[in-house]
Amino acid sequence: MPHLSRLNSLALAIALALGAPLLHAATDVETTTVPASSPATAKAPLPLDELRTFAEVLDRIKAAYVEPVDDKTLLENAIKGMLSNLDPHSAYLGPEDFAELQESTSGEFGGLGIEVGLEDGFVKVVSPIDDTPASKAGIQPGDLIVKINGEPTKGLSMMEAVDKMRGKAGEKINLTLVRDGGDPFDVQLTRAVIKVKSVKSQTLEPGYGYLRITQFQVNSGDEVGKALAKLKKDNGGKKLRGLVLDLRNNPGGVLQAAVEVSDHFLTKGLIVYTKGRIANSELRFSADPADASEGVPLVVLINGGSASASEIVAGALQDQKRGILMGTNSFGKGSVQTVLPLSNDRALKITTALYYTPNGRSIQAQGIVPDIEVARAKITREDDGESYKEADLVGHLGNGNGGKDKTSSELKAASGKANLQDQDFQLSQALSLLKGLNVTRSE
Known part of the structure; x- marks a missing residue:
């Protein structure tokens, strides 16, 4: 699988930005970083009339505005205006913003989350x-x-x-x-x-695993590999019977991590490709033959908070028919941002390409449609009331095949144990689907 070269810590911390600037959240980013001295591909003549107008506006503001404004502030505001009016994801990054962007995919940052x-x-x-x-x-x-x-x-x-x-x-x-x-x-x-720990895992029931990715950080691919190995170990070293991959409310992150996560579940074929105007925006990523998941039956949960890198993974697994997508429509962020470093620790973050699923689908402004739509719902457990079983009756016969009697109190105690899926309707539906797939396949 052709991976992007790790140019530096920034190269893997900056592309596919969810456009949600950096509220100390996981900005959804990764890209190649283009040197500031990179030559323009095709220079058009400068629009002299517009430049004269710009200079005139600058002079008028400096002369007539109610308070003095220095040239640096005016010019930086002009740059911000140029970027902010291109699309929701392009922006001018001052030194503080640029540093925070690089921090945001390291897994530790300050703010609200x-x-x-x-x-x-x-x-x-x-x-x-x-x-x-x-x-x-x-x-x-x-x-x-x-x-x-x-x-x-x-x-x-x-x-x-x-x-x-x-x-x-x-x-x-x-x-x-x-x-x-x-x-x-x-x-x-x-x-x-x-x-932020980007990968969490646990066993839902014997043989059935749960793997949640909260955002795609630089090391998320490695963490998923370790989580899959642990789930197998917890299953007595046996292959899992089913796995739920939870990408709900995952705003995205590093493109390379999304590729590596997808590759853990795929053995061949395209994962994602990008198309844009500049040469280094044309990228293709394919799976290698290794299969850390061992072909385990897979259900992928998505919702409206699943964006960008999450949509890459979901789209690849859906197109390759590797897993069943369940939940609600994803966010629909299918553009790639490139960070162009400038002098004085500043940078431009601009949209340079769109990404496409293996079947050539652009997710931009449409999102991923799940194979099975399951809306969020609240689970309430009804009490059966006073119920008795045969095993509760005095003098009941034992089971001729052996085994312990199952009284109503023992059954109630067993059913009262709280499981993750008991409070999550979408997750419980995913687990039920995996069980159903196993039943039909074993017949």
Whole structure:
């Protein structure tokens, strides 16, 4: 499988940005980094009239604005305007923003743990990250952030809104949210240094594993390989009967990690490819023959918070018919951003390509449609009341084939044990599907 060369820590920390700037969340990024001295492919004549207008506006602002404004501020604001009006994911990165972008895929950063985007002038939650202040406060994908510390967000640029939400660990912040068109409500959060473990795994039931990826960091591919090995070890060294891969509310991350994760489940064929205008934006990634998953039956969970790198994995497994996708439509972020370093620790992050699934599907603005749609729902367990079994009756006959009698109290105690799937309807449906597949295959 042709992997991207690890040019430097930045090269693997910067592409497929979810466009949600860096609210100290996992910005969904990875790309090759183009040197600042890279020559332009085709230079068009400079638009002299527009440049004269720009210079005239600069002079008028300096002369007439109510307060003095220095040239550096005006020029930086002009650059930000150029980038912000291209698309939601392109941006000018000052030294602080550039440093935070490089930190964001290392697995440790400060803030709220939330990925955001813009919708109709409001800041919209794309995805909260597991085990962060945002997820613990109950913030959900799709929530609109209408106020930050009492100040309206309407009309703010993405970077302005993100700057207002940044701060030192330990500081409190109040967000006013609107959910599903309802009344606004306030949530108070405490900023924290966020350490994100990108891969979590556990056994749901004997023979059935659960693997969750919260975001795609540089080392996520290796972590998935280790998690698969541990699940097999926990199963007595035997091949699993089924596996749930949970990509819900995963805002994306490093492209190379998405490729490596996909490759753990595929033995051949294309994983993803990108197309753009510049030469190094044309990339193709294919699977190698190794199969860390051993062909285990696979169900992949996605939802509206699954974006970019998550959609690459889901799209590859769906196109290759390696797994069954279950849940709701994904986010639909199918563009690739390239970071162009500038002088003085600054950079441009601009959209340079679109990525495509093995069958040539562009996910941009459409997302991945699951094979089986299962909406989020709340599970409530009904009590059977006072029920008795044959084993409860005095003088009942024993089982002629041996084995311990199963009384109602023993059955109730066994059913009362809390499992992860008991509180997660989509996960319980995925597990049921895997069991059904095993039943039909064994007949």
